[in-house]
Amino acid sequence: MRLADIARASRDIGAASARTEKVALLAELFRAADPADAPVVIMYMAGRLPQRRIGVGWSSLKERREPAAEPRLGVREVDALLTRIAAVSGKGERKRLLDELMGAATEEEQLFLVRLISGELRQGALDAVAVEGLASAAGAPVADVRQAVMLSGSPAAVAEVLLAEGPSALGRFRLTVGRPVLPMLAHTAKNVGEALARTGPCALEEKLDGIRIQVHRDGDDVRVFTRTLADITDRTPEVVSLVRTLPVRQVVLDGELLAFDERGRPRPFQETSGRTGSTLDVVGAQTAVPLSPVFFEVLYVDGEDLLAVPASERRALLDRLVPEAQRVRRLVVADPTAPEERAAAEAFASEALERGQEGVVVKSLDAAYSAGRRGTSWLKVKPVHTLDLVVLGAEWGHGRRTGTLSNLHLGARAADGSFAMLGKTFKGLTDALLAWQTERLRKLVVTEEPWGVTVRPELVVEIAFDGVQRSTRYPAGVTLRFARVVRYRDDKLPADADTVESVTALLP
Structure with missing residues (x-):
């Protein structure tokens, strides 16, 4: 497939207002694609590079190159060039390769590539929409394609097989030990009472302030993955040693990785993050701090896939396999309408906070494990509201902050794939974090203004706030009251950020 076909489709999809029209355009594109091109095509249409980052900044992208008169670039040729650009270390060679790519592209293709590489491709073709288009092109049920993507961890792998072999090929995508799946996520509830009313019979679990991990064991081989499916096995020997002692041959576990102090209370998130390769070690991560896994789900045991098994049964199995010290504390609420059980739930939530946890997660006892989905059968309750937002820009500081990028412009994910600004904040920043933030944002600059910079939407930051209120000042019609920075979440991608819908x- 030619890059010109993708650039044209991207333009048409961006101009389409209805989701059904976007899906139809995507389906048409996928039908025309060679199966071998499909992994790259679906990534591009979701606005992402297979290489993730290639070391090219906005200053290089905005340089004018004479466009080619006729389209001649193929998709795989472009992907190979971008892979070469990502692999080189010298700026001169990287610029030469970028010039080679851009010089072979037409004006429309250049515009598409600039937006794709800079992370500014806003065409409304999110992963979910791209998956629907793929399903339509192959004549496969959307739910089956979505499940295959969740279990493979990548729409690219599913696209190639599905377009080459048809819907029957989806059956090969199963939970496989050693291949991580996208984790199940939780929606937000305002308080424990609301969560109980929405879930029915449930269990309350402590919401831990650590790094989400998924652990796969096959015999003596143990692999540890983050929520973004990065392999951190070599940085978590404690986890490997513990899981090897469990009375199973094969197992897949879901949990959190934390550092605890001498009182058994969780240490700051940055210390855990530093041990697992975080870029936030500048704010005080200690590489010597020991880490402890705490598990709350078992997804697979000795040949049996447990994703569809009710949560109560999965937990009973987890209790038999994992020592109590490595299991999350929980309280079962069989009848949420009973006053005594509601009181016990409120008390459990208060005790979790006293132990230094973030809050609780309320989970339906009947829930299946929906890999990769943010379902209402899991509801998180935290006393201090926080959102994971994306940094869209920053303003230069004043006074003692002169010379630093201080006041952050914060955005939530909109339905069309863009990020809608919700407000600004400069609160909660330590001197060390301010310095790190300035250095990092300078590398993501898209435009420079007298007041500050706009940046590629790559950094996810956790923001605490006191409430949400309506506002005509911002495009989503809402803003945050008393927003302040809690921490940067380098374990999350922009696609993991909260949505405008969840904020409203x-x-x-």
């Missing part, structure tokens, strides 16, 4: 749901 918090309006009183």
Whole structure:
């Protein structure tokens, strides 16, 4: 497939307002694609590079190159060039390769590539929409394609097989030990009472302030993955040693990785993050701090896939396999309408906070494990509201902050794939974090203004706030009250950020 076909489709999809029209355009594109091109095509249409980052900044991209008169670039040729650009270390060679690529592209192709590489491709073709288009092109049920993507961890792998072999090939995508799946996620509830009313019979579990991990064991081979499916096995020997002692041959576990102090309370998130290769070690991560896994789900045991098994049964099996010290604390609420059980739930949530945890997660006892989905059968309750937002820009500081990028412009994910600004904040920044933030944002600059910079939407930051209120000042019609920075979440991608919909749901 030619790059010109993708650039044209991207333009048409961006101009389409209805989701059904976007899906139809994507389906047409996928039908025309060679199966071998499909992994790259679906990534591009979701606005992402297979290489993730290639070391090219905005200053290089904005340089004018004479466009080619006729389209001649193929998709795989472009992908190979971008892989070469990502692999080189010298700026001169990287620029030469970028010039080679851009010089072979037409004006429309250049525009597409600039937006794709800079992370500014806003065409409304999110992963979910791209998956629907893929399903339509292959004549496969959307739910089956979505499940295959969740279990493979990548729409690219599913696209190639599905377009080459048809819907029957989806059956090969199963939970496989050693291949991580996208984790199940939770929606937000305002308080414990609301969560109990929405879930019915449930269990409350402590919401831990650590790094989400998924652990796969096959015999003596143990692999540890993050929520973004990065392999951190070599940085977590404690986890490997513990899981090897469990009375199973094969197992897949879901949990959190934390550092605890001498009182058994969780240490700051940055210390855990530093041990697992975080870029935030500048703010005080200690590489010597020991880590402890705490598990709350078992997804697979000795040949049996447990994803569809009710949560109560999965937990009973987890209790038999994992020592109590490595299992999350929980409280079962069989009848949420009973006053005594509601009181016990409120008390459990208060005790979790006293032990230094973030809050609780309320989980339906009947829930299956929906890999990669943010379902209402899991509801998180935290006393201090926080959101994971994307940094869209920053303003130069004043006074003692002169020379630093201080006041952050914060955005939530919109339905069309863009990020809608919700407000600004400069609160909660330590001197060390301010310095790190300035250095990092300078590498992501898209435009420079007298007041500050706009940046590629790559950094996810956790923001605490006191409430949500309506506002005509911002495009989503809402803003945050008393927003302040909690921490940067380098374990999350922009696609993991909270949505405008989830923010507006918090309006009183």
